[in-house]
Amino acid sequence: FVREQLENLGARFYLTSEPVWISDSIVTAGEIPMTTSYEEVDPDLYVKENGAMRPDTVPDDLALAIKTDLGLVIILGCAHRGMINTIRHFQKITGGELVYCVIGGTHLISASPERMAQTVADLRETGIQKLGVSHCTGFSASSWLAGEFPGEFFLNNAGSRFSLP
Template sequence: MKSIDNLKITILSDNFVSTLIPPLIGEWGFSALVEADDVKILYDVGNSGYPLIYNSEKLGIKLEDIDFIVLSHGHSDHTGGFSNNDVVTKLKGKMLIAHPSVFEKKVLNWSGKLEYIGMPLTRDETEKKFNLILSSEPLEISNGVMFSGEVKRYGYNEYTSGLYTSSNSSLLKDSMKDDVALYINTKKGLVILTGCGHSGILNIITHAKEVTNQNVYAALGGFHLLSSPKEHVEKVADELTKNLQKIGPAHCSGNMIKSIISENKEKWLDVSVGKSISF
């Protein structure tokens, strides 16, 4: 796997906004623009799509110029932007890469109340609007940029509590096989970008090493630790700090791990709306 010379990741949608100039907006969800040398990848499209449109315009980013769309998984806070006509219009005809399970009917059991949290588009609708590629295996999108495919579990925690799929009028536990990351090989080592990290960030890091044979330099994005007990968050934070040079918890990671990691200023990355992070 070749390394790229320049990598910049710009956060277009997240729960937190880092800057007031220009004035940007946030919402629950995630979307990031990955610029790897001269290839542009939109990773997720956010929840409503409105911050994606608004923030990209304020930052001078033309969504029409991206080369690929990658979906981290099928939950609506990462795919709901496709319910926004402006998003679809700007991205129509692009190559869209995701795991085959991304179109499953996904349901959340939140305190005994069932809620649909899946893709706003069916597979047929998606294929009419985009050039769809579905893969459960790792796929090198461009030189130095790999779609992780299905993340192997190595015994570390994964985060699937309360998540189900609806099939034939029955609910099945969702093992989140569609939870995928990007592995980007830089001169400093691998940079991992996650959406929610349902597979478990420690599983994702181990998988990245296995499929690329590279050391991991940084991980950023959602780590899904917001509901985890303090002892577990501290353990994960310790593993990340020992093994990575840069760490950027975002979206569903929770404030606890942000607080812990931010104490180590040399390793901390502020991953919130408006931030552009270069490697």
């Protein structure tokens, strides 16, 4: 779709690099800072700008957090800026909340064993109780996470349902 087509149909756009509180308990990420030493944006991603291709740092990577009584439920789009970077960003926005659940794409499909080990260690620190991975996690990373979080892990494929606490 072209933006103008959607606007003609009634869509309204609110473009910002800052987090946006949709309600008292739901917030968008805004631009996610790159804070970990081991997460990086995929160097094979490019964007066309002014007729030329350039590396895409995906500053508009979208994620959403929902505050629940059991902790944050974080919904990732594709986590191009890093799953842990995204989690920590939401913890900062919400005042250090524990993480109950992370659902979505983790973009770990090409992650090295070292990155996977660090990701697992950092996930454990969040207090995570549910981890539902999607499309761009990849089979190897999904298997690794399933082995590390056997009671918490689930595949979040199209058609999956999850009830919020």
